[in-house]
Amino acid sequence: MLAPLDAGAFADTVELLEAAALVHGFRDAYVEADGTRISFADWVARARAVARQLSSHGVGRGDVVALMLPSGIDYAVCYAATAMLGAVTTGLNPRLGPREIDAALQQADPVLVVRAATMPATGRDIPELAASELTRELLRHAATPSRTIGRDAPVSIVFSSGTTGLPKGAWFDANNLAASAQAAGAMSAPYDRRLTSTPFAHVGYMSKLWDQLVWGITLVIAPVPWSAAAMFDVLRAERITVAGAVPTQWAKLLELPALTPQSLPHLRIGVVATAPASPALVRQTTERIGAPLVVRYAMTESPTICGTEPGDPPEVLYRTVGRPQTGVEVAITDAGGAALPAGQIGRVRIKSGCSMRGYWNDPELTAAAFDEQGYLISGDLGRFDAVGNLVLAGRSGDMYIRGGFNVHPVEVEQVLAEHPRVRAAAVVGLAAEVIGEIGVAFIVPEDPDAPISLAELRDWAKARLADYKAPDHLIVVGDLPRTAMSKLDRHRLRQLAADNPPPPRRKAP
Structure with a gap:
């Protein structure tokens, strides 16, 4: 088009x-x-x-x-x-x-x-x-x-x-x-009416000015303070065709009984970005809004990287961030920069005309951000599936080592979030004696009066992942902390984990 x-x-x-x-x-x-x-x-x-x-x-x-x-x-x-x-x-x-x-x-x-x-x-x-x-x-x-x-x-x-x-x-x-x-690909069509929920100071607006101008896109600004009911009203009243929101906002929108596929007849695409979305959230939102919820993978330094597309099969829509977008090259490498085959987890590197020119007034940091081939070295870990879709495995600094085995929190979080009694999940590593680090799961329960137990959570995880990836400690929270850009605040979670360690194990008599 x-x-x-x-x-x-x-x-x-x-x-x-x-x-x-x-x-x-x-x-x-x-x-x-x-x-x-x-x-x-x-x-x-x-x-x-x-x-x-x-x-x-x-x-x-x-x-x-x-x-x-x-x-x-x-x-x-x-x-x-x-x-x-x-x-x-x-x-x-x-x-x-x-x-x-x-x-x-x-x-x-x-x-x-x-x-x-x-x-x-x-x-x-x-x-x-x-x-x-x-x-x-x-x-x-x-x-x-x-x-x-x-x-x-x-x-x-x-x-x-x-x-x-x-x-x-x-x-x-x-x-x-x-x-x-x-x-832009399928994200843009002439004269789309797009609901935007992220601050204009975010790269999602600052880097997409030309996108709006060439396509004639109307940007409708989500209400502040935000509420699901207010967002729903705007979606209907302004005949929104493309709706962008962070995962927590989509999750709260799903709580509205009035949300049905028939309630948003103009909606062409829902978009989730800024933070990973669980497979369950993508599936449920797609069913309820009557339009595909596509995932966009981007970062401040490279605002256009990968994305799923309308018409992708469920295994792509629900478990990957899609293929590299037009004009974008993505490589998965080891620590030294050597390319890794499909299926192996490594560092995500991006080469694109969309990527930043550098860090303002910081030539040393800029030089360290790119490799000799001009690829931006991200802090993200991921792997390609057999047909070229990128599957994220978290940040390199987020990985923890439990008993000698690498554990990538995003992989565990996606599995935990699929449990019917879990609304949202996050996992961080915490230093521990003997095995080095343990996994601490922060869970937002579907029903605050009936939260899931650690035993249930571990059984669920071990049935779907290697046993060492099952969390060792559970902290139930009302919501997950977010940064100013609506990203999961793992630094705060690590602080909370350190402040709320598991009780010491009793030694055998």
């Missing part, structure tokens, strides 16, 4: 924005949860006006502008306006803590911070501009920079969620954004 605009035909983001305003014109570009909306033409017109304002504050080509704004029209206008000046946008997720925000600002070194009234001042010696000060006039004839920005100039910096330390800033140019648009 061809997009209304050809991503390969534009010299830079400015050209594409202007073309989108003409071609998509009156169509909705953004719809906020309260129904406030803006067309493509008005979005670009407002961005021109804001670009003039930013320029008057000293923002020029190559400068960084930090957005401390919630997801919405103001964020989108500022992002486009910054691109019109040849400047670079970095978004700071409102959920980040002061320490994380301070580290991101230090790395990005912005010349200006655009801040929502609800966000605290940065406390740094950086000029700040309140979003309310930005003009609301639709200056359709406001001047747009006449010089060509080019595709090689930086467009955005996206900070990781910092699960292994302070956030790192991956930067992208227009070539990256164009490659992501060209790799």
